[in-house]
Amino acid sequence: MTNALKWLKKNFMVLLMWVSAIIFILPFYIAFVTSFKTPLESAKSLLSLPTVFHFENYAQALKMSSFFVSLKNSLIFTICSVVLIIVSASMAAYVIARNMKRKRFYAFLEKFFLAAIPVAFEIIMIPVYQLFYQMNLINTLPGAIIAKVGMSIPFALFMFIGFIKTIPVELEEAAYIDGAGKHRTFWTIVFPLLKPAVASLAAAQILWTWNDFSVSLILLQKDSVKTIPLQQFVFFGQYTSNFNLGFAAAIVSMIPIYIFFAAAQKYIVAGMTTGAVKG
Amino acid sequence: MQVSARKIHSIKASATRLSFLLPTIFFFGIAMLIPFFLGIRVAFTDWDGITPLSMANYVGLHNFVSIFHNSDVLRPLRIAIIYALLNTLGNNFFGLLFAVGVTKKYRFNKAHRLIFFMPAALSSVLAAFMWNYIYSNVLPQILGVENYLSNPSSVVAAVSVITIWGGCGVPMLIYIAGLTSVPSSLYESAVIDGANAFQQFWKITIPLIMQSFTVNITITFTNSLSSAGLFLAATHGGPGGASESMGLYIYNFLFKYNKAGYGQALAYLFLAFIVVLAVLISGIFRKREVEM
Numbered sequence: 001m002t003n004a005l006k007w008l009k010k011n012f013m014v015l016l017m018w019v020s021a022i023i024f025i026l027p028f029y030i031a032f033v034t035s036f037k038t039p040l041e042s043a044k045s046l047l048s049l050p051t052v053f054h055f056e057n058y059a060q061a062l063k064m065s066s067f068f069v070s071l072k073n074s075l076i077f078t079i080c081s082v083v084l085i086i087v088s089a090s091m092a093a094y095v096i097a098r099n100m101k102r103k104r105f106y107a108f109l110e111k112f113f114l115a116a117i118p119v120a121f122e123i124i125m126i127p128v129y130q131l132f133y134q135m136n137l138i139n140t141l142p143g144a145i146i147a148k149v150g151m152s153i154p155f156a157l158f159m160f161i162g163f164i165k166t167i168p169v170e171l172e173e174a175a176y177i178d179g180a181g182k183h184r185t186f187w188t189i190v191f192p193l194l195k196p197a198v199a200s201l202a203a204a205q206i207l208w209t210w211n212d213f214s215v216s217l218i219l220l221q222k223d224s225v226k227t228i229p230l231q232q233f234v235f236f237g238q239y240t241s242n243f244n245l246g247f248a249a250a251i252v253s254m255i256p257i258y259i260f261f262a263a264a265q266k267y268i269v270a271g272m273t274t275g276a277v278k279g
Numbered sequence: 280m281q282v283s284a285r286k287i288h289s290i291k292a293s294a295t296r297l298s299f300l301l302p303t304i305f306f307f308g309i310a311m312l313i314p315f316f317l318g319i320r321v322a323f324t325d326w327d328g329i330t331p332l333s334m335a336n337y338v339g340l341h342n343f344v345s346i347f348h349n350s351d352v353l354r355p356l357r358i359a360i361i362y363a364l365l366n367t368l369g370n371n372f373f374g375l376l377f378a379v380g381v382t383k384k385y386r387f388n389k390a391h392r393l394i395f396f397m398p399a400a401l402s403s404v405l406a407a408f409m410w411n412y413i414y415s416n417v418l419p420q421i422l423g424v425e426n427y428l429s430n431p432s433s434v435v436a437a438v439s440v441i442t443i444w445g446g447c448g449v450p451m452l453i454y455i456a457g458l459t460s461v462p463s464s465l466y467e468s469a470v471i472d473g474a475n476a477f478q479q480f481w482k483i484t485i486p487l488i489m490q491s492f493t494v495n496i497t498i499t500f501t502n503s504l505s506s507a508g509l510f511l512a513a514t515h516g517g518p519g520g521a522s523e524s525m526g527l528y529i530y531n532f533l534f535k536y537n538k539a540g541y542g543q544a545l546a547y548l549f550l551a552f553i554v555v556l557a558v559l560i561s562g563i564f565r566k567r568e569v570e571m
Binding site for chain 1: 295296297298299300302303305306307308309310311313314315317318321328332373376377379380381383385387388390391393394395396397398399400401402403404405407408409410411412413416417420421444449452453456501502505506507508511512526529530532533539542543546547549550553554557
């Protein structure tokens with residue numbers, strides 16, 4: 001008895017991690033098994049493995065959720081947004097980081113963009129809707145991309161400024177003396193040095209943009225431009241009576257997420273922690 | 280003559296510097312800066328969100344005054360605060376617990392870290408759908424409990440559970456980064472001094488990862504305050520408005536109640552509230568940070 005207690009005391013934390021991990025993965029397991037069952041089958045036994053794998057759930061869900069249209073939209077939305085965020089924010093961060101010590105305007109800009117970070121999209125969605133409506137940008141992917149890039153720039157800037165400060169200026173000065181212009185110096189000398197920051201920011205930003213719900217909820221309301229989360233929002237709303245089809249659609253949409261996740265895990269982790277730890 | 284040449288040169292240099300800012304000015308201007316100022320104009324009108332804004336009437340401070348006279352606004356405010364508190368507590372409790380757990384050396388600790396972080400890769404729509412099924416079918420059938428999402432008194436907590444499952448992986452990562460930066464020599468000398476595991480945790484670990492606390496708590500609290508998406512996806516604000524958070528309430532003034540002017544005035548008051556809280560909270564924790 002005392003031995004058992006001793007063992008428990010020593011391994012309590014490990015045991016707790018095992019139990020928590022099982023609880024955390026259970027929703028995925030439920031989604032997986034339910035996606036292969038018929039409604040009748042899942043009503044009878046919720047957690048058991050399916051006796052017959054009903055792959056037709058997948059075929060039907062893909063067709064009814066017009067998955068490939070929204071996959072295309074999500075890809076365009078995510079790739080364009082992330083590229084533009086990286087390009088815009090790194091360029092601006094470069095001049096801000098290199099001039100904020102000597103020039104009051106750039107010192108102000110740094111504070112200004114820092115102050116913009118807590119302004120959530122929810123706070124300005126009404127005027128964004130109005131402005132984009134006037135500019136005919138509602139229900140267009142370029143409109144959603146502009147909004148996402150603009151909303152994401154403050155945080156990206158803040159991360160890049162922190163990183164650029166750690167890069168010695170001497171390299172750029174040498175290139176500058178050799179006659180390269182500021183823009184060429186930036187793209188050939190500085191930007192390549194930003195690679196670790198770009199990789200981690202891009203990885204985290206790809207995930208955030210891919211999963212964006214609020215910006216696309218306001219700006220992409222027509223079926224032909226809906227991204228995956230938005231398309232699913234509508235689709236799931238209609239299929240709460242048939243969870244099996246819903247879960248088939250859910251599992252399919254997780255495939256690209258977790259392929260990316262497996263490939264870029266290291267960078268995602270870095271992107272989600274570095275900005276925060278620097279605080 | 281020489282002076283003006285230098286002047287031309289310095290104007291050129293300023294222009295080059297500004298050209299680096301152009302893309303940011305374009306995107307940030309259209310998506311945030313112009314809407315922010317346009318919103319101020321909206322907040323002083325009775326705009327319904329449908330007719331052209333130019334036809335709306337200027338109503339002065341009417342929207343702001345009526346917010347303070349309208350007790351309806353207290354419910355979304357209370358929901359937002361309770362939800363933010365539950366998330367902050369839950370995310371940081373589990374984030375720190377898992378961080379301490381998976382940094383121990385045992386088999387599968389890396390796999391566990393991955394599992395705790397996995398839900399963070401899902402959209403709020405997907406997370407809401409999965410948990411809707413768990414709340415409406417799995418839990419009632421297995422544990423015999425009611426659907427917590429359809430009971431007004433438990434719905435906000437039930438939505439928080441979804442957020443904590445889907446979100447505590449991120450603070451976990453930040454705490455792991457904090458924990459691994461604590462020098463092991465500190466623990467070694469504490470062991471020599473006879474400190475037990477709990478004393479080590481409270482006297483060494485906690486003070487030294489205070490910076491991670493500041494970041495995690497401020498970020499989780501302020502982000503959850505304005506949250507709208509998950510509530511919309513999980514409950515549409517129901518039952519009977521019991522989970523209509525402040526973010527969702529503001530959204531509804533544009534798309535449901537057709538009182539965009541009022542909604543925008545509320546959005547700015549709420550932003551001011553968030554900023555004040557963020558400054559207060561990060562101030563409280565900053566003071567307790569220890570320099571290493």
